[in-house]
Amino acid sequence: MKILVPVKRVVDHNVKIRARPDGSGVELANVKMSMNPFDEISVEQALRLKEAGKASEVVVVSIGPAKAEETLRTALAMGADRAVLVETDASVEPLAVAKILRGVAEAERPGLILVGKQAIDDDCNQTGQMLAGLLGVAQATFASRVEIEDQTARITREVDGGLQTIEVTLPAVVTVDLRLNEPRYASLPNIMKAKKKPLERKTPADFGVDIAPRLRVLWTEEPAGRGAGVKVASARELVAGLRNAGVV
Amino acid sequence: MPILLLAEHAGRSLSDQTAKALTAALKIAGFSGAEIHVLVAGADARPAAEAAARLAGVTKVLLAQDAALAHQLAEPLADLLVALAPAYDVILASATASARNVLPRVAARLDVMQVSDIVEVVSADTFKRPIYAGNAIQTVQSSDATLVITVRAASFAAAAEGGTVPIEAIAGGTSTGLSRFLSDALAVSERPELASARRIVSGGRALGSVETFRDVILPLADTLDAAVGASRAAVDAGYAPNDWQVGQTGKVVAPELYIAVGISGAIQHLAGMKDSKVIVAINKDPEAPIFQVADYGLVGDLFEVLPEFDRALRS
Numbered sequence A: 001m002k003i004l005v006p007v008k009r010v011v012d013h014n015v016k017i018r019a020r021p022d023g024s025g026v027e028l029a030n031v032k033m034s035m036n037p038f039d040e041i042s043v044e045q046a047l048r049l050k051e052a053g054k055a056s057e058v059v060v061v062s063i064g065p066a067k068a069e070e071t072l073r074t075a076l077a078m079g080a081d082r083a084v085l086v087e088t089d090a091s092v093e094p095l096a097v098a099k100i101l102r103g104v105a106e107a108e109r110p111g112l113i114l115v116g117k118q119a120i121d122d123d124c125n126q127t128g129q130m131l132a133g134l135l136g137v138a139q140a141t142f143a144s145r146v147e148i149e150d151q152t153a154r155i156t157r158e159v160d161g162g163l164q165t166i167e168v169t170l171p172a173v174v175t176v177d178l179r180l181n182e183p184r185y186a187s188l189p190n191i192m193k194a195k196k197k198p199l200e201r202k203t204p205a206d207f208g209v210d211i212a213p214r215l216r217v218l219w220t221e222e223p224a225g226r227g228a229g230v231k232v233a234s235a236r237e238l239v240a241g242l243r244n245a246g247v248v
Numbered sequence B: 001m002p003i004l005l006l007a008e009h010a011g012r013s014l015s016d017q018t019a020k021a022l023t024a025a026l027k028i029a030g031f032s033g034a035e036i037h038v039l040v041a042g043a044d045a046r047p048a049a050e051a052a053a054r055l056a057g058v059t060k061v062l063l064a065q066d067a068a069l070a071h072q073l074a075e076p077l078a079d080l081l082v083a084l085a086p087a088y089d090v091i092l093a094s095a096t097a098s099a100r101n102v103l104p105r106v107a108a109r110l111d112v113m114q115v116s117d118i119v120e121v122v123s124a125d126t127f128k129r130p131i132y133a134g135n136a137i138q139t140v141q142s143s144d145a146t147l148v149i150t151v152r153a154a155s156f157a158a159a160a161e162g163g164t165v166p167i168e169a170i171a172g173g174t175s176t177g178l179s180r181f182l183s184d185a186l187a188v189s190e191r192p193e194l195a196s197a198r199r200i201v202s203g204g205r206a207l208g209s210v211e212t213f214r215d216v217i218l219p220l221a222d223t224l225d226a227a228v229g230a231s232r233a234a235v236d237a238g239y240a241p242n243d244w245q246v247g248q249t250g251k252v253v254a255p256e257l258y259i260a261v262g263i264s265g266a267i268q269h270l271a272g273m274k275d276s277k278v279i280v281a282i283n284k285d286p287e288a289p290i291f292q293v294a295d296y297g298l299v300g301d302l303f304e305v306l307p308e309f310d311r312a313l314r315s
Helices: A035-049 A068-078 A092-110 A126-135 A190-192 A234-245 B016-032 B046-053 B073-088 B097-109 B210-224 B230-234 B268-274 B302-315
Strands: A003-005 A009-011 A033-036 A057-064 A082-087 A112-116 A136-150 A152-159 A160-170 A172-176 A199-202 A215-221 A228-231 B003-006 B036-044 B059-063 B088-096 B116-117 B122-123 B126-131 B136-142 B147-151 B167-170 B179-186 B200-202 B227-230 B259-261 B276-282 B297-300
Touching: A003 A035, A003 A092, A003 B179, A009 A035, A009 A068, A033 A035, A033 A068, A035 A112, A035 A136, A035 A172, A057 A068, A057 A092, A057 B230, A068 A082, A068 A190, A068 A199, A068 B227, A082 A092, A082 B122, A092 A126, A092 B097, A092 B136, A112 A126, A126 A136, A126 A172, A126 B073, A126 B097, A136 A160, A136 B073, A136 B097, A136 B179, A152 B097, A215 B268, A228 A234, A234 B276, A234 B297, A234 B302, B003 B016, B003 B073, B003 B097, B016 B036, B016 B088, B016 B147, B036 B046, B036 B073, B046 B059, B046 B167, B073 B097, B088 B097, B097 B147, B200 B210, B210 B259, B210 B302, B227 B230, B259 B268, B268 B297
Parallel strands: A003 A057, A003 A112, A057 A082, A082 A199, A112 A172, A136 A172, A228 B297, B003 B036, B003 B088, B036 B059, B059 B167, B088 B147, B116 B147, B200 B227, B200 B259, B259 B276, B276 B297
Antiparallel strands: A009 A033, A136 A152, A152 A160, A160 B179, A215 B136, B122 B126, B126 B136
């Protein structure tokens, strides 16, 4: 079974982002970029399934600028077998991403598609579910446990109030949550080896997908700040303050 | 055409997330003049439909009952919503785990781009939504024929009850055979639910162990009749279950009182609680970022401060 793993190049999670004062967006010049943390988890899960003999090949795909090759090389250094870069400088919305991924999936015929549950830039939490809908296959979102049987997968999902376990028919799209695993670091020899692994270049047009955005971003701003309040010296003083505020 | 609000419910009861999403729907209706219908989909969900019918501003409740809808599996629920969609301009729901699961599938099948997690309705087609863990707010205008929207419930007050409207039973959809429910492991708690609690006591990594978390945080929560939350660091360390997690990757909450104990205040945690009315931070590090958003900060050893705090609250 082949596993397809989409990965996204995003602003590193340690960067404190700034909205441009003219409202035109978030400042991205000279900002450190990394693989979306949820996508690291999905790459890791694909590799573990391969190591456990449940998968034969792990293919990673990214939709983004030429520099997204770095993100794909990171996944290859972790252990993925080959990569597809669908190159575009435009900002691509989840719906168009899902349409491109449908094209990739139709060409690659994976048994399982592992997707990060959300990207930490747009925080949309849509791509995996959209892809499953477009492909007409089963979906299991927010996975904290993934077990592969013959023709099915048993997935434990993080839901409001606890966990839900479902069984899905393969092929399926599974979106991964934080607790699924702890992603590995790539070793230096593997980083070197990754430079030679195959990487195929495509464009959105190769899949016949119109990537024109459906949502027009009118304005981007920083949220209203919240000032620091007072320091209290003791628990007793704290309770007095809370009673004054009428919250206890 | 009307607005369709997908209800969040547990069959016998309606979640207050539905009443909060209804407030967002009413704001859209204020611009468009649309009626609002609520869809209650489940196996045995008449009590939830009756509760939805009592919400002020709803004109009709659709009740779809079928075994296939028992566990809100995405595939049959999406089929049902796609079948209903041609009669509606807007399909929306509170951004619960269930709605976040199903609505993007619906949006893709309708060939529309979902607007996720709105915090403000600017006009009938324009909304504000947080990006980058709430570190920026985007105003977006949709050009799609049908709007598919999830609503950040913490940003909207619950709509009131008033009157009652008809409940119309509709066909429930069928099992797709793609997915099957196996089991639930849902926490049963006497405490208020985290997403809608008026008070929350949250613990961080400074608690040091699952036992300390239980011995220190839970009694304080009981004294305050509060829900219990946790930082991602505490959840990752195994001190608290994941469904207690407050933050960008957990629950977004806005209670009247949020008490952060031993939480440093990483960006990703602040994103989940900074809209709380009153924030209290208790931390031994005076430089912890949590103090920058706290209305009341207490620098001290939580193991000394918390018992004192509990006693002072009871006195």
